[in-house]
Amino acid sequence: MDLRQGVDTWWTAITTGFGRGDGLELGPVQLLIILGVPLVITMTPAIWRFFGLFVTFVHELGHAFAALMTGRIVRGISLNFDHSGQMNSFGRVGFSATWAGFWGYPAPAVLGLVLITSAIYGWAPLALSLGALVLLVALIFIRNVSGVVIAVCTAVAAQLLVVFLPREGIAVFVAGLGVALALGSLKDLVKVIRVHTRRRNVQQSDAYILSRGSAVPAGGWLTLFGLVIIGCALGSAALLWSAYPV
Numbered sequence: 542m543d544l545r546q547g548v549d550t551w552w553t554a555i556t557t558g559f560g561r562g563d564g565l566e567l568g569p570v571q572l573l574i575i576l577g578v579p580l581v582i583t584m585t586p587a588i589w590r591f592f593g594l595f596v597t598f599v600h601e602l603g604h605a606f607a608a609l610m611t612g613r614i615v616r617g618i619s620l621n622f623d624h625s626g627q628m629n630s631f632g633r634v635g636f637s638a639t640w641a642g643f644w645g646y647p648a649p650a651v652l653g654l655v656l657i658t659s660a661i662y663g664w665a666p667l668a669l670s671l672g673a674l675v676l677l678v679a680l681i682f683i684r685n686v687s688g689v690v691i692a693v694c695t696a697v698a699a700q701l702l703v704v705f706l707p708r709e710g711i712a713v714f715v716a717g718l719g720v721a722l723a724l725g726s727l728k729d730l731v732k733v734i735r736v737h738t739r740r741r742n743v744q745q746s747d748a749y750i751l752s753r754g755s756a757v758p759a760g761g762w763l764t765l766f767g768l769v770i771i772g773c774a775l776g777s778a779a780l781l782w783s784a785y786p787v
Contacts (some may be wrong), residue, residue, distance in 0.1 A: 550704060551700060551703070551704055554670075554703045554704045555670045555673065555674065555703055557666065557670075558666035558668075558669055558670030558671075558703070558711075559666075559667060559670060560666070560667065561663045561664055562663045562665070562666055562708075562712075564660075564661055564662050564663040564712075564784070565661050565663075565665070565712040565713070565716055566784075567781065567785040567786070572781070572785060574713055574717060575713060575716045575717045575720055575781065576720060578717055578721075579718075579721035579723075579724050580724065582724075583724040583725055583728055589728075592721065592725070593624045593725065594622070594691050594695075595691075596624075596722065596726070596729065597620060597625070597626045597691075598620060598679075598691060598692065598695060599648050599649045599652055599722065600626060600645045600646065600648055600649060600729070601619075601620065601626040601628045601645065602618070602648065602675075602679060603644040603647065603649075603652075604628035604642070604644060604645045604648075605618060605628050605630070605641075605679075605682060606644070606648075607640050607641045607643065608628070608630040608632070608637070608640075608641035610640070611632065611636065611637035611640050612637065613630040613631065613632030613633075613637050613641055614630060614631055614632060615628065615629070615630045615682055616629040616630060616631060616684075617682050617683065617684030618679070618682045618683055618684060618688060619683075619684050619685045619688050620683070620685065620687060620688035620691045620692065621685075621688070622687050622691075625745070626688075628641075628645075629684075634754070638754060639751060639754060639755055642747060642750060642751050642754070643747075643751065643762070643765070643766075645747050646729055646733060646747060646766045646770065647726065647766060647769040647770050648726075649722040649725050649726035649729070650723050650726035650727070650769065650770040650773035650774060651773055652719070652722055653718075653719040653721070653722035653723035653726065653773060653774075654719065654723070654773040654776050654777050654780075655668070655719070656668055656715050656716065656718055656719030656722070657715075657719035657720065657723075657777045657780050657781065658780060659715060660712045660713075660715045660716035660719065661716070661781075661783075661784050663712075665711045665712040665714075665715040665716070666708070666711050669699075669702065669703055669706070669711055669715055670703060673696075673699040673700050673702070673703045676692070676695055676696040676699045677696050677699075677700075679692060680692050680693065680696060702714070716781070720777065723774045723777050726770050726774075727774060730766055730767055730770050733746055733747070733748065733763065733766070734763055734767075737749075737759060737760070737763065743759075746759070747762070747766075748760075748762040748766065
């Protein structure tokens with residue numbers, strides 16, 4: 542297969558997802574995969590070391606999308622192998638900066654809810670195709686070497702999934718990825734709360750940075766993070782429960 546054939550195959554796989562299919566039909570095996578695999582991924586340190594990089598990427602993309610929503614200019618995204626990252630943007634101070642600063646920790650949980658919803662209602666192929674395209678576009682915002690490695694590996698994995706993942710397995714995969722992101726968001730929420738309770742590296746916390754630019758203390762921002770993340774997690778659980786025949 543030459544380059545042109547490869548690109549044609551990839552684009553065909555991408556555009557095939559632009560439509561609605563059958564919703565996710567949950568049986569015991571599918572439910573075990575959707576819940577069990579994400580639990581193993583998030584609770585196994587060796588696996589989380591890699592998947593957590595993707596969660597961080599989503600975190601920073603959450604900042605970037607929120608910034609773009611309010612007209613801010615995104616200068617770039619940096620990602621590090623220690624699961625830290627940074628999104629730089631410029632624009633008016635005030636609401637736009639606060640809005641962009643907030644949608645980091647909640648982003649994986651929100652995306653998880655969106656992915657599970659798409660799987661339940663038959664939009665999993667579309668979610669997979671759009672996700673693959675977004676990860677490709679996101680490459681232009683990466684500004685450091687480790688970030689390039691993380692972003693390129695993530696984008697390549699997404700394209701391979703679009704091309705090679707059997708269509709009958711897309712809904713289960715998308716739902717499982719949504720659960721993994723929800724669990725990852727909860728895990729990072731616990732981590733940032735521990736940072737504040739132990740008072741270590743607090744200056745790097747989104748909650749601390751937001752508190753410095755607003756009248757709301759860091760504890761208030763942590764609470765808001767928690768409300769969104771837990772709300773999305775509960776919504777995700779309710780959707781999966783509704784799709785399982787009792």
